Amino acid sequence: MSSKEWPLWEVFIRSKQGLNHKHVGSLRAADAEMALENARDVYTRRSEGISIWVVESNNVFASDPSESQEFFEPADSKIYRHPTFYDVPDGISHM
Amino acid sequence: MKEVNITELERMFQEKIDQDIKIEPKDWMPDDYRETLIRQISQHAHSEIVGMLPEGNWITRAPNLRRKAVLLAKVQDEAGHGLYLYSAAETLGADREDTIDDLHSGKAKYSSIFNYPTLTWADMGAIGWLVDGAAIMNQVPICRCSYGPYARAMVRVCKEESFHQRQGFEIMMTLAKGSPEQKAMAQDALNRFWWPALMMFGPSDGESKHTAQSMKWKIKRSTNDELRQQFVDVTVPQAEMIGLTLPDADLSFNEATGHYEYGEINWAEFWEVVKGNGPCNKDRIDTRRKAKEEGQWVREAATAFAQKRAARKSA
Numbered sequence: 001m002s003s004k005e006w007p008l009w010e011v012f013i014r015s016k017q018g019l020n021h022k023h024v025g026s027l028r029a030a031d032a033e034m035a036l037e038n039a040r041d042v043y044t045r046r047s048e049g050i051s052i053w054v055v056e057s058n059n060v061f062a063s064d065p066s067e068s069q070e071f072f073e074p075a076d077s078k079i080y081r082h083p084t085f086y087d088v089p090d091g092i093s094h095m
Numbered sequence: 096m097k098e099v100n101i102t103e104l105e106r107m108f109q110e111k112i113d114q115d116i117k118i119e120p121k122d123w124m125p126d127d128y129r130e131t132l133i134r135q136i137s138q139h140a141h142s143e144i145v146g147m148l149p150e151g152n153w154i155t156r157a158p159n160l161r162r163k164a165v166l167l168a169k170v171q172d173e174a175g176h177g178l179y180l181y182s183a184a185e186t187l188g189a190d191r192e193d194t195i196d197d198l199h200s201g202k203a204k205y206s207s208i209f210n211y212p213t214l215t216w217a218d219m220g221a222i223g224w225l226v227d228g229a230a231i232m233n234q235v236p237i238c239r240c241s242y243g244p245y246a247r248a249m250v251r252v253c254k255e256e257s258f259h260q261r262q263g264f265e266i267m268m269t270l271a272k273g274s275p276e277q278k279a280m281a282q283d284a285l286n287r288f289w290w291p292a293l294m295m296f297g298p299s300d301g302e303s304k305h306t307a308q309s310m311k312w313k314i315k316r317s318t319n320d321e322l323r324q325q326f327v328d329v330t331v332p333q334a335e336m337i338g339l340t341l342p343d344a345d346l347s348f349n350e351a352t353g354h355y356e357y358g359e360i361n362w363a364e365f366w367e368v369v370k371g372n373g374p375c376n377k378d379r380i381d382t383r384r385k386a387k388e389e390g391q392w393v394r395e396a397a398t399a400f401a402q403k404r405a406a407r408k409s410a
Contacts (some may be wrong), residue, residue: 045255
């Protein structure tokens with residue numbers, strides 16, 4: 001038995017209250033508790049975080065970069081979702 | 096995905112690189128790009144891990160508690176840096192265990208500098224000041240490397256390493272200002288580490304077989320000789336400031352170029368160390384192998400404990 005059988009974990013850190021957790025990297029650990037402790041030692045040696053999430057990497061479902069054009073296309077064509085699409089006459093304020 | 100041939104994919108890939116668009120793990124990349132990165136990142140990881148050994152040698156003999164705490168923190172950082180880098184290599188499909196086995200079998204290389212012994216406490220100063228200084232100079236441009244995970248790991252490494260160099264310089268400065276024996280110890284460490292530190296930048300540009308392609312792919316952003324020159328230019332005044340002499344009779348400042356000129360590097364020595372014949376190569380690898388073997392039961396126990404805990408939870 002070796003560390004080869006230890007799953008890979010993705011590590012997310014909240015750097016301070018009010019900010020969201022952000023992906024910082026990954027590590028190997030036997031279970032979630034060990035992953036959390038390792039994440040603390042590897043990624044927060046200088047108080048970079050106040051909260052850690054670890055997620056087993058094979059539980060992450062990701063979009064495929066080779067299909068990203070088609071995948072994100074619906075948003076690209078809807079420019080009327082942005083305020084700059086609309087004409088506002090001079091003299092109008094607070095809008 | 097549309098049917099596109101390899102040449103077309105390679106052209107699109109190079110276009111992204113030229114536009115400074117980062118490459119991320121699941122993006123298409125040429126096999127050679129992937130292999131070059133796996134080789135470079137895993138060598139870099141091994142250097143961090145093996146790099147703990149010369150300093151680990153002095154943790155129990157640090158002259159006082161402050162120096163000991165600092166050295167421990169530095170060595171712990173190096174372990175962390177190795178881990179950032181192994182996981183960056185894993186994003187390219189490299190198997191971590193195989194990568195480590197390649198180090199132990201001698202197939203994979205690591206920085207030649209760690210094959211020199213650390214004979215006195217002053218070597219901790221010389222290593223922090225020169226070896227970490229050279230490493231930082233090498234690593235800062237890699238923060239802009241085209242491969243996202245490697246670049247991001249480097250940003251963290253560089254941020255953490257700035258204290259490594261300062262603590263080393265502080266050790267040297269303190270010894271240089273101390274008794275004649277202490278100053279002589281600092282000078283001796285500088286004499287032994289100066290040339291190996293210059294060799295850390297790798298072979299001269301003319302001899303470096305990977306440089307041209309790596310520059311084109313923006314894996315490398317400066318050549319070995321450019322970085323080496325930059326290192327000499329910043330280090331010479333630092334040595335002067337603390338009253339130590341660099342062991343190079345040919346060292347002189349060229350007013351016209353604004354750079355220091357330095358003597359011939361002993362490349363025969365460099366290649367011998369790279370080939371495995373340096374003073375400590377065998378010892379370093381034996382130590383790593385032993386660490387892995389003797390840690391086997393810990394890994395097994397952790398796995399068994401995780402299984403037990405999982406079974407208890409599902410019961």
